[in-house]
Amino acid sequence: MATTTANGIAAGERSASLGRGYWLAGILVVLALLPLIGGKTGMISNYGFLQLSLMIVYAIAVLGLILLTGFNGQISLGHGAFFAVGAYVAAVLIDQANWPYWATLPVAAIFCFLVGYLFGLPALRLEGHYLALATFALAVAVPQILKYRHFEWFTNGVQGINIFKPDPPFGVPLSADQWMYLVVLAVAVLMFWIARNLLDSRTGRALRAIRDHTMAASTMGINVAHYKTVVFGISALYTGVAGALHAIIFEFVAPDSFRFELSIAILVGAVVGGIASLPGAVIGGVFVQVIEKYADALTKKLTAAVNLPLDLEPWTIYGIALIVLMYTMPMGIAGGLALLWRRLRGS
Protein backbone atom coordinates (compact mmCIF):
# COMPACT_ATOMS: atom_id res chain seq x y z
CA MET A 1 0.00 0.00 0.00
CA ALA A 2 2.64 2.46 -1.04
CA THR A 3 -0.01 4.87 -2.32
CA THR A 4 -1.75 5.34 1.01
CA THR A 5 -2.14 9.06 1.50
CA ALA A 6 -1.89 10.93 4.74
CA ASN A 7 -5.65 11.33 4.58
CA GLY A 8 -6.16 7.62 4.31
CA ILE A 9 -4.08 6.96 7.38
CA ALA A 10 -5.92 9.61 9.34
CA ALA A 11 -9.29 8.16 8.35
CA GLY A 12 -8.16 4.70 9.29
CA GLU A 13 -6.98 5.92 12.64
CA ARG A 14 -10.23 7.72 13.24
CA SER A 15 -12.33 4.67 12.50
CA ALA A 16 -10.03 2.58 14.67
CA SER A 17 -10.43 4.97 17.58
CA LEU A 18 -14.20 5.07 16.97
CA GLY A 19 -14.26 1.29 17.08
CA ARG A 20 -12.28 1.35 20.29
CA GLY A 21 -14.80 3.83 21.71
CA TYR A 22 -17.66 1.39 21.07
CA TRP A 23 -15.72 -1.43 22.66
CA LEU A 24 -14.96 0.67 25.72
CA ALA A 25 -18.59 1.76 26.10
CA GLY A 26 -19.73 -1.84 25.76
CA ILE A 27 -17.32 -3.08 28.41
CA LEU A 28 -18.33 -0.27 30.76
CA VAL A 29 -22.05 -1.08 30.34
CA VAL A 30 -21.37 -4.73 31.15
CA LEU A 31 -19.30 -3.73 34.18
CA ALA A 32 -22.02 -1.37 35.40
CA LEU A 33 -24.69 -4.06 34.97
CA LEU A 34 -22.63 -6.68 36.81
CA PRO A 35 -24.54 -6.28 40.09
CA LEU A 36 -27.74 -7.05 38.16
CA ILE A 37 -26.32 -9.86 36.02
CA GLY A 38 -23.87 -11.49 38.41
CA GLY A 39 -25.20 -10.35 41.76
CA LYS A 40 -28.87 -11.27 41.37
CA THR A 41 -28.15 -14.66 39.84
CA GLY A 42 -25.60 -15.34 42.58
CA MET A 43 -22.75 -15.81 40.11
CA ILE A 44 -20.65 -13.18 41.88
CA SER A 45 -20.67 -13.10 45.67
CA ASN A 46 -20.39 -9.95 47.76
CA TYR A 47 -16.81 -10.96 48.36
CA GLY A 48 -16.31 -11.06 44.61
CA PHE A 49 -17.61 -7.52 44.33
CA LEU A 50 -15.23 -6.41 47.06
CA GLN A 51 -12.35 -7.91 45.05
CA LEU A 52 -13.50 -6.13 41.88
CA SER A 53 -13.78 -2.84 43.77
CA LEU A 54 -10.27 -3.25 45.14
CA MET A 55 -8.92 -3.87 41.64
CA ILE A 56 -10.53 -0.65 40.43
CA VAL A 57 -9.20 1.23 43.46
CA TYR A 58 -5.66 0.07 42.77
CA ALA A 59 -6.12 0.98 39.11
CA ILE A 60 -6.83 4.58 40.18
CA ALA A 61 -3.77 4.56 42.48
CA VAL A 62 -1.58 3.19 39.69
CA LEU A 63 -3.00 5.80 37.32
CA GLY A 64 -1.76 8.48 39.73
CA LEU A 65 1.75 7.11 39.58
CA ILE A 66 1.60 6.69 35.80
CA LEU A 67 0.69 10.36 35.36
CA LEU A 68 3.79 11.31 37.34
CA THR A 69 6.32 8.71 36.27
CA GLY A 70 5.11 7.60 32.87
CA PHE A 71 4.05 10.94 31.45
CA ASN A 72 6.31 13.34 33.33
CA GLY A 73 9.38 11.22 34.04
CA GLN A 74 9.47 11.81 37.80
CA ILE A 75 10.13 8.54 39.65
CA SER A 76 8.28 7.97 42.89
CA LEU A 77 8.85 5.02 45.21
CA GLY A 78 6.62 6.61 47.84
CA HIS A 79 3.10 6.75 46.48
CA GLY A 80 1.88 4.60 49.36
CA ALA A 81 2.26 7.78 51.42
CA PHE A 82 -0.37 9.64 49.40
CA PHE A 83 -2.59 6.56 49.43
CA ALA A 84 -2.31 6.59 53.24
CA VAL A 85 -3.10 10.30 53.48
CA GLY A 86 -6.24 9.89 51.38
CA ALA A 87 -7.35 6.86 53.39
CA TYR A 88 -6.82 8.66 56.69
CA VAL A 89 -8.63 11.81 55.56
CA ALA A 90 -11.70 9.75 54.64
CA ALA A 91 -11.57 7.59 57.77
CA VAL A 92 -11.05 10.49 60.18
CA LEU A 93 -13.85 12.58 58.64
CA ILE A 94 -16.27 9.64 58.82
CA ASP A 95 -15.16 8.59 62.29
CA GLN A 96 -14.74 11.96 64.02
CA ALA A 97 -17.10 14.25 62.15
CA ASN A 98 -19.72 11.73 60.99
CA TRP A 99 -19.43 12.88 57.41
CA PRO A 100 -21.18 10.86 54.72
CA TYR A 101 -18.63 8.82 52.80
CA TRP A 102 -19.14 10.55 49.44
CA ALA A 103 -18.39 13.96 50.90
CA THR A 104 -14.97 12.79 52.09
CA LEU A 105 -13.77 12.07 48.55
CA PRO A 106 -13.40 15.68 47.36
CA VAL A 107 -11.79 16.65 50.66
CA ALA A 108 -9.32 13.79 50.37
CA ALA A 109 -8.64 14.83 46.77
CA ILE A 110 -7.92 18.46 47.65
CA PHE A 111 -5.90 17.58 50.72
CA CYS A 112 -3.76 15.09 48.82
CA PHE A 113 -3.27 17.57 46.00
CA LEU A 114 -1.86 20.05 48.51
CA VAL A 115 0.36 17.45 50.18
CA GLY A 116 1.63 16.28 46.79
CA TYR A 117 2.19 19.84 45.60
CA LEU A 118 4.18 20.68 48.74
CA PHE A 119 6.26 17.50 48.40
CA GLY A 120 6.77 18.36 44.75
CA LEU A 121 8.40 21.69 45.61
CA PRO A 122 11.64 20.24 47.03
CA ALA A 123 11.35 17.31 44.61
CA LEU A 124 11.69 19.86 41.79
CA ARG A 125 15.39 20.05 42.47
CA LEU A 126 15.80 16.30 42.32
CA GLU A 127 16.17 14.13 39.30
CA GLY A 128 16.16 10.43 38.59
CA HIS A 129 17.87 8.49 41.34
CA TYR A 130 17.75 11.33 43.85
CA LEU A 131 13.99 11.68 43.58
CA ALA A 132 13.66 7.91 43.90
CA LEU A 133 15.75 8.12 47.06
CA ALA A 134 13.71 10.94 48.63
CA THR A 135 10.42 9.19 47.92
CA PHE A 136 11.88 5.90 49.15
CA ALA A 137 12.63 7.61 52.46
CA LEU A 138 9.08 8.94 52.55
CA ALA A 139 7.60 5.48 51.96
CA VAL A 140 9.69 3.91 54.72
CA ALA A 141 8.80 6.64 57.22
CA VAL A 142 5.02 6.73 56.61
CA PRO A 143 3.82 4.23 59.25
CA GLN A 144 5.91 6.00 61.86
CA ILE A 145 4.52 9.40 60.95
CA LEU A 146 0.98 8.03 61.22
CA LYS A 147 1.75 6.75 64.72
CA TYR A 148 3.04 10.15 65.87
CA ARG A 149 1.81 10.80 69.39
CA HIS A 150 0.22 14.19 68.72
CA PHE A 151 -1.89 12.74 65.90
CA GLU A 152 -3.20 9.98 68.11
CA TRP A 153 -6.36 11.78 69.17
CA PHE A 154 -7.68 11.49 65.64
CA THR A 155 -5.66 8.68 64.07
CA ASN A 156 -6.15 6.32 67.01
CA GLY A 157 -2.46 5.35 66.92
CA VAL A 158 -1.44 1.78 66.21
CA GLN A 159 -5.00 0.48 66.56
CA GLY A 160 -6.24 2.37 63.54
CA ILE A 161 -9.81 3.40 62.77
CA ASN A 162 -12.82 1.18 62.12
CA ILE A 163 -15.55 2.59 59.92
CA PHE A 164 -18.67 1.02 58.47
CA LYS A 165 -19.53 0.40 54.88
CA PRO A 166 -22.45 2.58 53.78
CA ASP A 167 -25.74 1.01 52.70
CA PRO A 168 -27.14 1.95 49.29
CA PRO A 169 -29.34 5.06 49.39
CA PHE A 170 -33.05 5.40 48.47
CA GLY A 171 -33.65 1.74 49.23
CA VAL A 172 -31.86 0.60 46.05
CA PRO A 173 -32.10 -3.20 46.14
CA LEU A 174 -28.37 -3.87 46.19
CA SER A 175 -26.02 -5.11 48.88
CA ALA A 176 -23.51 -2.71 50.40
CA ASP A 177 -20.66 -4.33 48.47
CA GLN A 178 -22.53 -4.14 45.17
CA TRP A 179 -23.40 -0.50 45.77
CA MET A 180 -19.84 0.47 46.65
CA TYR A 181 -18.65 -1.38 43.57
CA LEU A 182 -20.85 0.90 41.45
CA VAL A 183 -19.62 3.99 43.30
CA VAL A 184 -15.98 3.00 42.84
CA LEU A 185 -16.59 2.22 39.17
CA ALA A 186 -18.23 5.60 38.60
CA VAL A 187 -15.38 7.45 40.31
CA ALA A 188 -12.84 5.48 38.29
CA VAL A 189 -14.57 6.25 34.98
CA LEU A 190 -14.67 9.92 35.85
CA MET A 191 -11.01 10.02 36.86
CA PHE A 192 -9.78 8.07 33.84
CA TRP A 193 -11.81 10.33 31.58
CA ILE A 194 -10.28 13.43 33.19
CA ALA A 195 -6.81 11.93 32.93
CA ARG A 196 -7.27 11.16 29.23
CA ASN A 197 -8.46 14.66 28.49
CA LEU A 198 -5.66 16.13 30.55
CA LEU A 199 -3.08 14.14 28.62
CA ASP A 200 -4.62 15.08 25.29
CA SER A 201 -4.50 18.77 26.15
CA ARG A 202 -1.80 21.40 25.99
CA THR A 203 -0.87 20.46 29.58
CA GLY A 204 -0.42 16.82 28.62
CA ARG A 205 1.86 17.72 25.72
CA ALA A 206 3.88 19.96 28.04
CA LEU A 207 4.23 17.11 30.55
CA ARG A 208 5.50 14.74 27.88
CA ALA A 209 7.85 17.35 26.46
CA ILE A 210 9.39 17.81 29.91
CA ARG A 211 9.78 14.04 30.24
CA ASP A 212 11.44 13.65 26.87
CA HIS A 213 13.77 16.62 27.01
CA THR A 214 13.48 19.01 29.91
CA MET A 215 15.84 21.58 28.54
CA ALA A 216 14.27 21.69 25.10
CA ALA A 217 10.87 22.01 26.73
CA SER A 218 11.94 24.98 28.78
CA THR A 219 13.46 26.72 25.77
CA MET A 220 10.08 26.28 24.08
CA GLY A 221 8.62 28.40 26.88
CA ILE A 222 7.18 25.64 29.03
CA ASN A 223 7.28 26.54 32.71
CA VAL A 224 8.98 23.35 33.88
CA ALA A 225 8.82 24.05 37.63
CA HIS A 226 5.11 24.86 37.46
CA TYR A 227 4.14 21.74 35.51
CA LYS A 228 6.34 19.44 37.56
CA THR A 229 4.88 20.52 40.91
CA VAL A 230 1.30 20.59 39.61
CA VAL A 231 1.57 17.10 38.17
CA PHE A 232 3.01 15.93 41.47
CA GLY A 233 -0.11 17.33 43.13
CA ILE A 234 -2.45 15.76 40.58
CA SER A 235 -0.69 12.44 40.88
CA ALA A 236 -1.04 12.55 44.68
CA LEU A 237 -4.69 13.52 44.23
CA TYR A 238 -5.41 10.40 42.15
CA THR A 239 -3.61 8.08 44.52
CA GLY A 240 -5.20 9.83 47.51
CA VAL A 241 -8.73 9.36 46.15
CA ALA A 242 -7.88 5.70 45.65
CA GLY A 243 -6.76 5.58 49.27
CA ALA A 244 -10.02 7.17 50.45
CA LEU A 245 -12.08 4.66 48.45
CA HIS A 246 -9.96 1.85 49.84
CA ALA A 247 -10.63 3.00 53.41
CA ILE A 248 -14.38 3.14 52.74
CA ILE A 249 -14.74 -0.28 51.13
CA PHE A 250 -12.20 -1.95 53.41
CA GLU A 251 -13.80 -0.36 56.52
CA PHE A 252 -10.46 -0.07 58.30
CA VAL A 253 -7.25 1.94 58.28
CA ALA A 254 -4.14 1.41 60.41
CA PRO A 255 -0.55 2.66 60.10
CA ASP A 256 0.85 -0.76 59.31
CA SER A 257 -1.34 -1.25 56.26
CA PHE A 258 0.65 1.54 54.61
CA ARG A 259 4.11 0.10 54.85
CA PHE A 260 6.78 0.32 52.19
CA GLU A 261 5.27 -2.76 50.52
CA LEU A 262 2.25 -0.71 49.44
CA SER A 263 4.41 1.81 47.59
CA ILE A 264 6.20 -1.07 45.89
CA ALA A 265 2.90 -2.66 44.93
CA ILE A 266 1.75 0.57 43.25
CA LEU A 267 5.06 0.91 41.42
CA VAL A 268 4.94 -2.70 40.32
CA GLY A 269 1.37 -2.24 39.11
CA ALA A 270 2.46 0.73 37.01
CA VAL A 271 5.49 -1.05 35.59
CA VAL A 272 3.70 -4.30 34.88
CA GLY A 273 0.71 -2.62 33.29
CA GLY A 274 2.68 -0.18 31.19
CA ILE A 275 4.26 2.91 32.60
CA ALA A 276 2.96 5.40 30.04
CA SER A 277 -0.44 4.00 29.19
CA LEU A 278 -3.93 4.50 30.60
CA PRO A 279 -5.12 0.95 29.83
CA GLY A 280 -1.87 -0.09 31.51
CA ALA A 281 -3.19 1.41 34.75
CA VAL A 282 -6.19 -0.94 34.62
CA ILE A 283 -3.99 -3.96 33.98
CA GLY A 284 -1.71 -2.80 36.79
CA GLY A 285 -4.59 -2.39 39.25
CA VAL A 286 -5.91 -5.87 38.50
CA PHE A 287 -2.40 -7.27 38.82
CA VAL A 288 -1.80 -5.67 42.23
CA GLN A 289 -5.00 -7.10 43.71
CA VAL A 290 -4.62 -10.53 42.10
CA ILE A 291 -1.07 -10.80 43.40
CA GLU A 292 -2.11 -9.68 46.87
CA LYS A 293 -4.89 -12.24 46.89
CA TYR A 294 -3.50 -15.25 45.09
CA ALA A 295 0.29 -14.96 45.14
CA ASP A 296 0.51 -17.08 48.28
CA ALA A 297 -1.46 -19.97 46.83
CA LEU A 298 0.28 -19.64 43.47
CA THR A 299 3.72 -19.65 45.06
CA LYS A 300 2.88 -22.74 47.11
CA LYS A 301 1.70 -24.58 44.00
CA LEU A 302 4.78 -23.54 42.07
CA THR A 303 7.06 -24.63 44.89
CA ALA A 304 5.34 -27.99 45.08
CA ALA A 305 5.42 -28.42 41.31
CA VAL A 306 9.19 -28.09 41.02
CA ASN A 307 9.87 -29.86 44.34
CA LEU A 308 11.84 -27.03 45.90
CA PRO A 309 13.12 -27.92 49.35
CA LEU A 310 12.01 -24.61 50.85
CA ASP A 311 8.76 -22.64 51.00
CA LEU A 312 9.26 -19.73 48.65
CA GLU A 313 7.46 -16.50 49.49
CA PRO A 314 5.41 -14.51 46.98
CA TRP A 315 7.88 -11.64 47.01
CA THR A 316 10.55 -13.83 45.45
CA ILE A 317 8.35 -14.48 42.44
CA TYR A 318 7.37 -10.81 42.46
CA GLY A 319 10.99 -9.71 42.30
CA ILE A 320 11.95 -12.20 39.61
CA ALA A 321 8.91 -11.22 37.54
CA LEU A 322 9.87 -7.54 37.83
CA ILE A 323 13.43 -8.09 36.67
CA VAL A 324 12.42 -10.38 33.80
CA LEU A 325 9.78 -7.88 32.72
CA MET A 326 12.36 -5.10 32.59
CA TYR A 327 14.32 -7.13 30.04
CA THR A 328 11.49 -8.48 27.96
CA MET A 329 8.81 -5.80 28.06
CA PRO A 330 10.17 -2.50 29.39
CA MET A 331 6.90 -0.82 28.44
CA GLY A 332 4.84 -3.26 30.48
CA ILE A 333 2.07 -5.59 29.42
CA ALA A 334 0.09 -2.84 27.71
CA GLY A 335 3.18 -1.79 25.74
CA GLY A 336 3.97 -5.42 24.93
CA LEU A 337 0.45 -6.07 23.67
CA ALA A 338 0.51 -2.93 21.54
CA LEU A 339 3.81 -4.03 20.01
CA LEU A 340 2.45 -7.51 19.36
CA TRP A 341 -0.65 -6.04 17.72
CA ARG A 342 1.44 -3.86 15.43
CA ARG A 343 3.60 -6.84 14.45
CA LEU A 344 0.55 -8.98 13.74
CA ARG A 345 -0.90 -6.31 11.51
CA GLY A 346 2.45 -6.25 9.78
CA SER A 347 3.03 -2.53 9.84
Place this chain on the structure above:
Amino acid sequence: MEQLIQQVASGLANGAIYACLALALVMIFVSTDHINFAQGELAMFSAYLVWQALDWGVSFWLALPVVAFISFLIGVGIERVILRPLHHAPVLSVVVVFIGLLAIFHSLAGAIWGHTIKAIPSPFPHVTFVGSGYIGPHQIGMIVVTIALLLALFAFFRFTPLGLAMRAAAQNPASARLAGIRVDWMLALGWGLAAAIGAVAGALVAPAVYLEPNMMASILLYGFAGALVGGISSPGGAVAGGFIVGVLENVIAYLGNLFEKTTGVYVIGNGEKLTVALIIVITVLTLKPSGLFGQVSVKRV
Protein backbone atom coordinates in the same frame (compact mmCIF):
# COMPACT_ATOMS: atom_id res chain seq x y z
CA MET B 1 25.64 15.34 80.87
CA GLU B 2 26.60 11.74 81.52
CA GLN B 3 23.60 10.66 79.54
CA LEU B 4 24.58 12.89 76.64
CA ILE B 5 28.06 11.37 76.49
CA GLN B 6 26.48 7.94 76.57
CA GLN B 7 24.15 8.88 73.73
CA VAL B 8 26.99 10.33 71.64
CA ALA B 9 29.10 7.22 72.23
CA SER B 10 26.36 4.83 71.17
CA GLY B 11 25.62 7.20 68.30
CA LEU B 12 29.18 6.76 67.13
CA ALA B 13 28.76 3.00 67.32
CA ASN B 14 25.59 3.09 65.21
CA GLY B 15 27.33 5.61 62.99
CA ALA B 16 30.03 3.03 62.27
CA ILE B 17 27.37 0.79 60.73
CA TYR B 18 25.80 3.65 58.80
CA ALA B 19 29.27 4.60 57.60
CA CYS B 20 29.83 1.08 56.23
CA LEU B 21 26.52 1.08 54.40
CA ALA B 22 27.02 4.62 53.15
CA LEU B 23 30.45 3.63 51.84
CA ALA B 24 28.95 0.61 50.07
CA LEU B 25 26.31 2.83 48.47
CA VAL B 26 28.90 5.38 47.38
CA MET B 27 31.16 2.71 45.86
CA ILE B 28 28.36 1.68 43.55
CA PHE B 29 27.21 5.23 42.93
CA VAL B 30 30.56 6.66 41.84
CA SER B 31 31.21 3.92 39.34
CA THR B 32 27.71 3.40 37.89
CA ASP B 33 25.56 6.38 38.99
CA HIS B 34 23.10 3.91 40.49
CA ILE B 35 21.69 4.09 43.99
CA ASN B 36 21.46 0.53 45.22
CA PHE B 37 18.15 0.19 47.02
CA ALA B 38 18.88 -3.48 47.67
CA GLN B 39 22.06 -2.75 49.67
CA GLY B 40 20.33 -3.13 53.03
CA GLU B 41 18.67 -6.41 52.12
CA LEU B 42 21.96 -7.78 50.83
CA ALA B 43 23.59 -6.91 54.15
CA MET B 44 20.68 -8.52 56.00
CA PHE B 45 21.10 -11.67 53.91
CA SER B 46 24.82 -11.76 54.73
CA ALA B 47 24.05 -11.36 58.44
CA TYR B 48 21.81 -14.44 58.16
CA LEU B 49 24.66 -16.33 56.51
CA VAL B 50 26.85 -15.45 59.49
CA TRP B 51 24.12 -16.68 61.84
CA GLN B 52 23.92 -19.92 59.89
CA ALA B 53 27.67 -20.41 60.15
CA LEU B 54 27.53 -19.77 63.91
CA ASP B 55 24.67 -22.24 64.14
CA TRP B 56 26.89 -24.84 62.51
CA GLY B 57 29.50 -24.19 65.17
CA VAL B 58 31.92 -22.04 63.19
CA SER B 59 33.53 -19.23 65.18
CA PHE B 60 32.48 -15.67 64.39
CA TRP B 61 35.91 -14.52 63.28
CA LEU B 62 36.18 -17.34 60.78
CA ALA B 63 32.59 -16.92 59.60
CA LEU B 64 32.93 -13.18 58.97
CA PRO B 65 35.63 -13.30 56.26
CA VAL B 66 34.05 -16.35 54.63
CA VAL B 67 30.63 -14.68 54.48
CA ALA B 68 32.19 -11.43 53.29
CA PHE B 69 33.81 -13.40 50.46
CA ILE B 70 30.53 -15.15 49.59
CA SER B 71 28.79 -11.76 49.58
CA PHE B 72 31.55 -10.46 47.33
CA LEU B 73 30.78 -13.26 44.86
CA ILE B 74 27.04 -12.55 45.10
CA GLY B 75 27.72 -8.87 44.40
CA VAL B 76 29.92 -9.64 41.39
CA GLY B 77 27.31 -12.08 40.14
CA ILE B 78 24.49 -9.55 40.42
CA GLU B 79 26.47 -6.97 38.49
CA ARG B 80 27.55 -9.34 35.75
CA VAL B 81 24.26 -11.14 35.26
CA ILE B 82 21.52 -8.68 36.12
CA LEU B 83 22.84 -5.14 35.83
CA ARG B 84 25.28 -5.32 32.94
CA PRO B 85 22.60 -5.45 30.25
CA LEU B 86 21.07 -2.33 31.81
CA HIS B 87 24.08 -0.01 31.58
CA HIS B 88 22.31 2.22 29.13
CA ALA B 89 18.74 1.61 30.28
CA PRO B 90 16.59 4.48 31.56
CA VAL B 91 16.77 5.26 35.27
CA LEU B 92 13.32 3.84 35.93
CA SER B 93 14.30 0.38 34.68
CA VAL B 94 17.36 0.35 36.91
CA VAL B 95 15.37 1.49 39.96
CA VAL B 96 12.74 -1.17 39.30
CA VAL B 97 15.40 -3.87 39.02
CA PHE B 98 16.86 -2.79 42.36
CA ILE B 99 13.41 -2.95 43.91
CA GLY B 100 13.06 -6.44 42.43
CA LEU B 101 16.38 -7.46 44.02
CA LEU B 102 15.23 -6.00 47.32
CA ALA B 103 12.05 -8.09 47.16
CA ILE B 104 13.96 -11.24 46.25
CA PHE B 105 16.55 -11.05 49.04
CA HIS B 106 13.98 -9.97 51.61
CA SER B 107 11.67 -12.88 50.88
CA LEU B 108 14.47 -15.41 50.42
CA ALA B 109 15.78 -14.64 53.90
CA GLY B 110 12.26 -15.07 55.27
CA ALA B 111 11.75 -18.31 53.35
CA ILE B 112 15.05 -19.88 54.36
CA TRP B 113 15.38 -18.73 57.97
CA GLY B 114 11.83 -17.80 58.95
CA HIS B 115 10.47 -14.59 60.40
CA THR B 116 11.13 -15.26 64.07
CA ILE B 117 13.71 -13.03 65.66
CA LYS B 118 17.15 -14.59 66.02
CA ALA B 119 20.00 -13.41 68.19
CA ILE B 120 23.68 -13.35 67.26
CA PRO B 121 25.91 -13.26 70.33
CA SER B 122 28.42 -10.44 70.39
CA PRO B 123 31.84 -11.66 69.26
CA PHE B 124 33.62 -9.21 71.54
CA PRO B 125 34.70 -10.22 75.07
CA HIS B 126 32.79 -8.81 78.02
CA VAL B 127 35.31 -6.74 79.86
CA THR B 128 35.00 -3.73 82.12
CA PHE B 129 37.31 -0.82 81.57
CA VAL B 130 37.56 2.85 82.28
CA GLY B 131 34.49 4.52 80.86
CA SER B 132 32.57 1.30 80.27
CA GLY B 133 29.59 3.02 81.84
CA TYR B 134 29.39 5.09 78.68
CA ILE B 135 29.92 2.53 75.99
CA GLY B 136 29.67 -1.25 75.82
CA PRO B 137 32.36 -3.59 74.48
CA HIS B 138 30.28 -4.49 71.41
CA GLN B 139 29.92 -0.84 70.49
CA ILE B 140 33.64 -0.25 70.77
CA GLY B 141 34.18 -3.38 68.72
CA MET B 142 31.85 -2.06 66.00
CA ILE B 143 33.79 1.18 65.79
CA VAL B 144 37.20 -0.53 65.80
CA VAL B 145 36.29 -3.07 63.12
CA THR B 146 34.76 -0.37 60.95
CA ILE B 147 37.80 1.85 61.19
CA ALA B 148 40.11 -1.09 60.44
CA LEU B 149 38.00 -1.94 57.42
CA LEU B 150 38.08 1.64 56.19
CA LEU B 151 41.86 1.86 56.57
CA ALA B 152 42.27 -1.40 54.66
CA LEU B 153 40.04 -0.09 51.87
CA PHE B 154 41.89 3.19 51.79
CA ALA B 155 45.19 1.35 51.47
CA PHE B 156 43.73 -0.87 48.77
CA PHE B 157 42.56 2.03 46.65
CA ARG B 158 45.61 4.17 47.32
CA PHE B 159 48.49 1.71 47.07
CA THR B 160 47.55 -1.26 44.89
CA PRO B 161 47.45 -1.30 41.08
CA LEU B 162 44.01 -2.92 41.15
CA GLY B 163 42.68 -0.14 43.38
CA LEU B 164 44.13 2.44 41.04
CA ALA B 165 42.52 0.70 38.06
CA MET B 166 39.16 0.68 39.82
CA ARG B 167 39.40 4.37 40.60
CA ALA B 168 40.33 5.11 37.02
CA ALA B 169 37.43 3.06 35.70
CA ALA B 170 35.01 4.93 37.94
CA GLN B 171 36.37 8.37 37.14
CA ASN B 172 36.85 8.17 33.41
CA PRO B 173 35.70 4.90 31.84
CA ALA B 174 36.64 5.86 28.28
CA SER B 175 40.26 6.77 29.04
CA ALA B 176 40.60 3.84 31.44
CA ARG B 177 39.50 1.49 28.68
CA LEU B 178 42.07 3.02 26.31
CA ALA B 179 44.74 2.43 28.96
CA GLY B 180 43.91 -1.27 28.91
CA ILE B 181 41.74 -1.49 32.02
CA ARG B 182 38.81 -3.88 31.80
CA VAL B 183 36.23 -1.37 32.94
CA ASP B 184 33.30 -3.79 33.04
CA TRP B 185 35.15 -6.07 35.42
CA MET B 186 36.17 -3.13 37.56
CA LEU B 187 32.48 -2.23 37.97
CA ALA B 188 31.72 -5.82 38.95
CA LEU B 189 34.57 -5.75 41.47
CA GLY B 190 33.18 -2.53 42.90
CA TRP B 191 29.81 -4.21 43.33
CA GLY B 192 31.47 -7.17 45.01
CA LEU B 193 33.41 -4.94 47.40
CA ALA B 194 30.25 -3.02 48.24
CA ALA B 195 28.45 -6.28 49.01
CA ALA B 196 31.35 -7.44 51.17
CA ILE B 197 31.39 -4.16 53.13
CA GLY B 198 27.64 -4.47 53.57
CA ALA B 199 28.15 -8.02 54.87
CA VAL B 200 30.54 -6.75 57.54
CA ALA B 201 28.05 -4.03 58.49
CA GLY B 202 25.21 -6.56 58.71
CA ALA B 203 27.21 -9.01 60.80
CA LEU B 204 28.33 -6.26 63.19
CA VAL B 205 24.91 -4.71 63.64
CA ALA B 206 23.04 -8.01 64.05
CA PRO B 207 24.07 -8.57 67.71
CA ALA B 208 22.85 -5.06 68.51
CA VAL B 209 19.42 -5.13 66.81
CA TYR B 210 18.55 -8.85 66.53
CA LEU B 211 18.19 -10.68 63.28
CA GLU B 212 14.98 -10.52 61.27
CA PRO B 213 14.19 -9.79 57.63
CA ASN B 214 13.04 -6.22 58.39
CA MET B 215 16.09 -5.26 60.42
CA MET B 216 17.77 -3.25 57.69
CA ALA B 217 14.99 -0.87 56.63
CA SER B 218 15.80 1.88 59.11
CA ILE B 219 19.54 1.18 58.98
CA LEU B 220 19.55 1.52 55.20
CA LEU B 221 17.64 4.78 55.46
CA TYR B 222 20.30 6.14 57.82
CA GLY B 223 22.95 4.80 55.47
CA PHE B 224 21.37 6.86 52.69
CA ALA B 225 21.20 9.87 54.98
CA GLY B 226 24.88 9.42 55.86
CA ALA B 227 25.92 9.10 52.24
CA LEU B 228 23.99 12.25 51.36
CA VAL B 229 25.24 14.30 54.29
CA GLY B 230 28.84 13.45 53.45
CA GLY B 231 28.33 13.74 49.73
CA ILE B 232 27.27 10.76 47.68
CA SER B 233 30.19 11.16 45.31
CA SER B 234 32.85 11.08 48.03
CA PRO B 235 33.81 7.84 49.85
CA GLY B 236 35.56 9.63 52.71
CA GLY B 237 32.65 12.01 53.02
CA ALA B 238 30.19 9.13 53.18
CA VAL B 239 32.06 7.63 56.11
CA ALA B 240 32.09 10.94 57.95
CA GLY B 241 28.43 11.41 57.08
CA GLY B 242 27.59 7.99 58.50
CA PHE B 243 29.16 8.89 61.84
CA ILE B 244 27.50 12.31 61.79
CA VAL B 245 23.97 10.97 61.27
CA GLY B 246 24.58 8.24 63.85
CA VAL B 247 25.40 10.84 66.49
CA LEU B 248 22.66 13.16 65.23
CA GLU B 249 20.06 10.41 65.51
CA ASN B 250 20.80 9.84 69.19
CA VAL B 251 21.34 13.47 70.12
CA ILE B 252 18.02 14.49 68.59
CA ALA B 253 16.20 11.76 70.53
CA TYR B 254 18.08 12.84 73.67
CA LEU B 255 17.21 16.50 73.20
CA GLY B 256 13.57 15.58 72.58
CA ASN B 257 13.60 13.62 75.80
CA LEU B 258 15.17 16.50 77.69
CA PHE B 259 12.64 18.93 76.24
CA GLU B 260 9.79 16.70 77.35
CA LYS B 261 11.21 16.47 80.86
CA THR B 262 11.60 20.20 81.31
CA THR B 263 8.47 21.46 79.55
CA GLY B 264 6.24 18.39 79.61
CA VAL B 265 5.57 18.70 75.89
CA TYR B 266 6.42 15.69 73.73
CA VAL B 267 7.92 16.69 70.41
CA ILE B 268 10.23 13.98 69.26
CA GLY B 269 11.61 10.73 70.64
CA ASN B 270 12.71 7.25 69.76
CA GLY B 271 9.48 6.64 67.86
CA GLU B 272 10.37 9.23 65.23
CA LYS B 273 13.78 7.96 64.15
CA LEU B 274 12.72 7.20 60.58
CA THR B 275 11.01 10.55 60.31
CA VAL B 276 14.25 12.23 61.39
CA ALA B 277 16.09 10.33 58.66
CA LEU B 278 13.47 11.40 56.12
CA ILE B 279 13.90 15.04 57.15
CA ILE B 280 17.69 14.76 56.92
CA VAL B 281 17.47 13.19 53.45
CA ILE B 282 15.09 15.81 52.08
CA THR B 283 16.90 18.73 53.70
CA VAL B 284 20.28 17.70 52.32
CA LEU B 285 18.88 16.90 48.89
CA THR B 286 17.18 20.25 48.55
CA LEU B 287 19.66 22.55 50.27
CA LYS B 288 23.02 20.99 49.46
CA PRO B 289 22.70 17.99 47.13
CA SER B 290 26.47 17.60 46.93
CA GLY B 291 26.72 17.09 50.69
CA LEU B 292 29.50 18.33 52.95
CA PHE B 293 32.43 16.83 51.07
CA GLY B 294 31.05 15.89 47.67
CA GLN B 295 31.81 17.41 44.33
CA VAL B 296 29.22 19.69 42.83
CA SER B 297 28.05 17.92 39.71
CA VAL B 298 28.07 20.08 36.65
CA LYS B 299 25.84 19.35 33.71
CA ARG B 300 27.11 20.11 30.24
CA VAL B 301 24.51 21.92 28.18
